[in-house]
Amino acid sequence: MTDVNSSNIAPAPSGVSPSDYISSLTTEQIDHDQKLGIKAIRLFLQSKTSYDVLPVSYRLVVLETSLLVKKSLNILLQNNIVSAPVWNNKTSRFAGLLSSSDFINVIQYYFQFPDKVDLVDQLTLNGLRDIEQALGVDQIETISIHPFKSLYEACVKMLESRSRRIPLIDEDEKTHREIVVSVLTQYRILKFVALNCKETKMLLKPIKDIKSLNLSKNLSTSTMDTPVIDVIHMLSKNSVSSIPVVDDTGKLINVYEAYDVLTLVKGGIYTDLDLTVGDALLRRAEDFEGVHTCTGNDRLSTIMDTIRKSRLHRLFVVDDESRLLSVITLSDILNYVLFGDD
Amino acid sequence: MSNSSAPGESKDISMVDVSNALPDVSSGDNQSQDTFTAPPIRRKSTLILTDEDHMKLEEPLTNTSNTDADTMHIDRSQTNLNQGPAQSSPPPASSQSQQSPPPPPAQATAEADLTVTVPVEIKWSQGGEKVYVTGSFTGWRKMIGLARQPDNNFLITLGLPVGTHRFRFVIDNELRFSDYLPTATDQMGNFVNYVEVTPENVQSYLDQQAHADLSDEDKSELESQLTDEETSVGDVQPPTSLSRKSSISRSATRSDSMWGLTNDDDDMGNGYSRYHDEDIDANLHKTYQFINDIPPIFVDPKVMEQYYMAIEKQSKAQNGQQAWLHPPQLPPHLENVILNNFNSMDRDNNSGALPIPNHVVLNHLATTSIKHNTLSVASIVRYKRKYVTQVLYAPLQQ
Numbered sequence: 001m002t003d004v005n006s007s008n009i010a011p012a013p014s015g016v017s018p019s020d021y022i023s024s025l026t027t028e029q030i031d032h033d034q035k036l037g038i039k040a041i042r043l044f045l046q047s048k049t050s051y052d053v054l055p056v057s058y059r060l061v062v063l064e065t066s067l068l069v070k071k072s073l074n075i076l077l078q079n080n081i082v083s084a085p086v087w088n089n090k091t092s093r094f095a096g097l098l099s100s101s102d103f104i105n106v107i108q109y110y111f112q113f114p115d116k117v118d119l120v121d122q123l124t125l126n127g128l129r130d131i132e133q134a135l136g137v138d139q140i141e142t143i144s145i146h147p148f149k150s151l152y153e154a155c156v157k158m159l160e161s162r163s164r165r166i167p168l169i170d171e172d173e174k175t176h177r178e179i180v181v182s183v184l185t186q187y188r189i190l191k192f193v194a195l196n197c198k199e200t201k202m203l204l205k206p207i208k209d210i211k212s213l214n215l216s217k218n219l220s221t222s223t224m225d226t227p228v229i230d231v232i233h234m235l236s237k238n239s240v241s242s243i244p245v246v247d248d249t250g251k252l253i254n255v256y257e258a259y260d261v262l263t264l265v266k267g268g269i270y271t272d273l274d275l276t277v278g279d280a281l282l283r284r285a286e287d288f289e290g291v292h293t294c295t296g297n298d299r300l301s302t303i304m305d306t307i308r309k310s311r312l313h314r315l316f317v318v319d320d321e322s323r324l325l326s327v328i329t330l331s332d333i334l335n336y337v338l339f340g341d342d
Numbered sequence: 343m344s345n346s347s348a349p350g351e352s353k354d355i356s357m358v359d360v361s362n363a364l365p366d367v368s369s370g371d372n373q374s375q376d377t378f379t380a381p382p383i384r385r386k387s388t389l390i391l392t393d394e395d396h397m398k399l400e401e402p403l404t405n406t407s408n409t410d411a412d413t414m415h416i417d418r419s420q421t422n423l424n425q426g427p428a429q430s431s432p433p434p435a436s437s438q439s440q441q442s443p444p445p446p447p448a449q450a451t452a453e454a455d456l457t458v459t460v461p462v463e464i465k466w467s468q469g470g471e472k473v474y475v476t477g478s479f480t481g482w483r484k485m486i487g488l489a490r491q492p493d494n495n496f497l498i499t500l501g502l503p504v505g506t507h508r509f510r511f512v513i514d515n516e517l518r519f520s521d522y523l524p525t526a527t528d529q530m531g532n533f534v535n536y537v538e539v540t541p542e543n544v545q546s547y548l549d550q551q552a553h554a555d556l557s558d559e560d561k562s563e564l565e566s567q568l569t570d571e572e573t574s575v576g577d578v579q580p581p582t583s584l585s586r587k588s589s590i591s592r593s594a595t596r597s598d599s600m601w602g603l604t605n606d607d608d609d610m611g612n613g614y615s616r617y618h619d620e621d622i623d624a625n626l627h628k629t630y631q632f633i634n635d636i637p638p639i640f641v642d643p644k645v646m647e648q649y650y651m652a653i654e655k656q657s658k659a660q661n662g663q664q665a666w667l668h669p670p671q672l673p674p675h676l677e678n679v680i681l682n683n684f685n686s687m688d689r690d691n692n693s694g695a696l697p698i699p700n701h702v703v704l705n706h707l708a709t710t711s712i713k714h715n716t717l718s719v720a721s722i723v724r725y726k727r728k729y730v731t732q733v734l735y736a737p738l739q740q
Contacts, residue, residue: 055529055693056528057698061735063736064734064737075735308531
C-alpha cells in the first residue's frame with residue numbers, strides 16, 4: 001500500500017533560491033515566458049519525428065491474433081509491458097493493439113455472462129472484437145501513424161482518438177506489406193520533451209491559473225471497500241485509466257489503475273471479481289511507483305521535471321489536507337501544449 | 343540458421359550427397375583425421391531468448407596456426423582470400439573461445455582489435471562561437487574543441503575504435519545535437535548524435551594504410567580514398583572500392599562453389615561467404631542432375647537407419663562420439679543474443695532499449711523452447727538506421 005505523503009509531491013526546482021526568483025517575476029513576465037515556452041515546445045514537437053524518439057536498438061513484442069487472451073496476459077506480465085501490437089499472420093497485417101482496456105472488456109463480459117466461462121477461457125485475441133460487440137462498448141478505432149511523420153501529428157492523432165498510445169506503422173519497400181515499427185505512448189513523448197527541450201523550464205505559471213488544466217471533471221472515486229468490479233465498470237464507463245481511492249473525508253489514499261486489472265485476472269482466473277479494491281490492490285507489485293500528486297500552486301516546469309525522473313501517468317491535484325480536488329492526465333498536458341495558451 | 347560444421351563433423355544430412363553417402367563420409371573422415379587430432383568441444387546450437395545467458399563474445403584468436411580464422415570475422419575480402427584454411431579452422435576457434443574467460447560485457451565488437459582507431463570527421467555547421475564535442479569516447483567528461491574552418495563550419499577528426507559512439511555538441515556552453523548527423527535516444531532517453539565504426543571500416547582503413555606504406559606514388563590517390571572512408575564511417579556500407587576490387591579479383595581466380603551451381607563470386611552479402619570444401623572442389627566438374635523425388639533416406643526408415651548405422655560406425659571408429667546425433671554447431675557470432683541482455687524489470691528503460699546488435703546477427707531467427715503451447719521467435723532487422731528486435735508470440739497450430 002502506498003502512503004500518499006511519501007509519494008512524489010512535486011519537488012521545488014533546485015538552484016539558488018529559485019522560489020525567490022520566481023516570486024520576483026511579475027504575472028505578466030510569467031505569462032510571457034509561459035507563452036514562449038509553449039511555442040518552443042510546439043516547434044520542437046513539429047521538428048522531431050516519432051522515429052527520433054526510438055532508441056538505436058530496441059525490443060518490440062508482437063502477439064499473433066490466434067493467441068489465447070489468457071496467454072497474452074501472461075506474456076504481457078512476463079515482459080513487464082502493458083500493451084502490445086497484434087499481428088494477423090493470415091493477412092500479414094497489423095491488427096490493432098492489445099491493452100488493459102481489452103482485459104476490462106473481457107472481465108465485464110464474464111461478469112455479465114457468467115455461464116460462458118468456457119468461451120472466456122478459450123478466447124483468442126481475434127475474438128475480442130465479438131466481446132466488444134456483445135458488450136456494446138465503443139470500438140476503439142485502430143489509429144496509426146508513419147514513423148517519419150512529426151511528433152506533433154502523432155500527438156494530435158492520439159488526442160483525437162482519445163488513445164494513450166499510437167502504433168508506428170511503415171510499409172516494406174519490396175513487399176508493400178505493413179511493418180509494425182514501434183508503439184509510442186503519451187508518456188514517452190512527454191519524457192522526450194522533458195529530457196530534450198530546455199524550454200520546459202519556462203513554464204512557471206501555477207496550474208491553478210491555466211484554464212485548460214482546470215476544467216471541472218466529473219471525477220469518479222471509490223473507497224477501499226468498493227467492490228473491484230464496480231471500479232472496473234467505472235474505468236470502462238468513463239473510459240479513464242484510473243479511479244482514485246479516497247477515505248470518508250475525501251482524502252486521497254490510493255488509486256486503482258487499469259493496469260492493476262492485469263494482475264487481478266492473472267492466470268486466466270476470473271473468480272476474484274468480488275474482492276474489494278483494498279484487497280485487489282494488495283496484488284500490486286512491490287515496486288509500484290506510488291501515487292503522484294500536486295497542488296494548484298505547482299508549475300508545469302516541475303511536473304515536466306517529475307515526468308523526466310519517474311514514470312507517471314497522471315497527477316492528482318490535492319489541497320493542503322491532501323483532499324482530492326482534480327486530476328491532470330498526460331492527455332491534459334499534451335492538449336495544453338498543443339492547443340492551449342493561444 | 344547457417345551451417346558452419348567443419349568437414350570432420352559434417353554429419354548434417356542435408357550436406358551430404360545421399361547417392362554415395364558412405365564414400366563421401368569416409369573421405370570426409372579421412373580428411374578430418376589428417377587435420378584434427380582432438381574432437382571439437384560441442385556447444386549449444388539454439389539461440390535462447392531468456393533464462394540463460396550466453397553472452398560469450400569472440401575473443402581474438404591466440405592460436406597462431408590459425409590466425410586466418412580471426413581475420414575471417416573482420417573482412418569479407420580477407421575471407422575470400424583465405425577460404426581454404428578458414429574453412430578448416432572453426433573447431434579450434436570454437437574450442438578456443440570456450441576456454442577463454444568471459445570477456446567484459448562491452449559492445450559486441452570484440453572481434454576487432456579495439457586499439458585500432460579509424461579517423462572520423464565530426465563536423466558542426468549550425469553556427470556558434472565556441473564549439474566542443476563531448477561523448478562516450480571521453481566518458482562524457484572531457485570536451486574536445488572543434489577547429490573553425492574557412493567556410494565557418496567546425497571540424498575535428500577523432501580516432502575512434504570499433505563500436506557505436508554517442509556524442510553531443512557544446513555550443514557556447516549549451517548542450518546541442520547536430521541535425522545533420524544520425525540521432526537517437528540512448529537508454530536514459532537523452533537525444534544524442536551517434537556514429538558507428540564497424541570492423542569493416544577499421545579493416546579497410548588498415549588496408550589502405552598498408553598500401554600507403556608500400557608505395558609513395560599512390561599516396562595522394564590513397565589519401566583521397568582515405569577521406570572517402572572517413573565520410574562513409576557511420577554507414578554500414580561495404581568496404582571502399584579498393585578492397586572490393588581486390589575481393590572480386592581474388593574470388594575470380596577461385597574455382598566455383600562446391601555444387602558447381604553458380605558463377606558469381608563467393609560474397610553472399612550480409613557478411614557471409616559461400617561455403618567451400620577442399621575435397622569437394624576436386625569433384626568440381628562432375629555434373630549433377632536435378633530430381634523431384636525425395637531421396638529414400640528421408641522417407642524410408644530402413645534406409646535412414648542404415649545410413650545412421652554407417653555414420654555411427656564411422657564416428658565410433660574415429661573418436662567414439664556419435665557426432666550425427668548432435669545438431670551442427672552455431673557460428674560463434676550468433677551466441678551473442680542481445681535479448682538475453684535485456685532486463686524487463688528495469689523501470690528506467692521504458693523504451694525497451696537494447697544494446698546495439700552486431701551486424702552479423704541481423705536477419706536471423708532466434709527462438710525459445712516451446713512453453714505452454716506458445717512459440718516465440720525473434721529476429722533483429724534494420725529499420726532505416728536503427729535496429730528493431732521483434733519478438734513474435736504465436737500459438738502452435740491446434
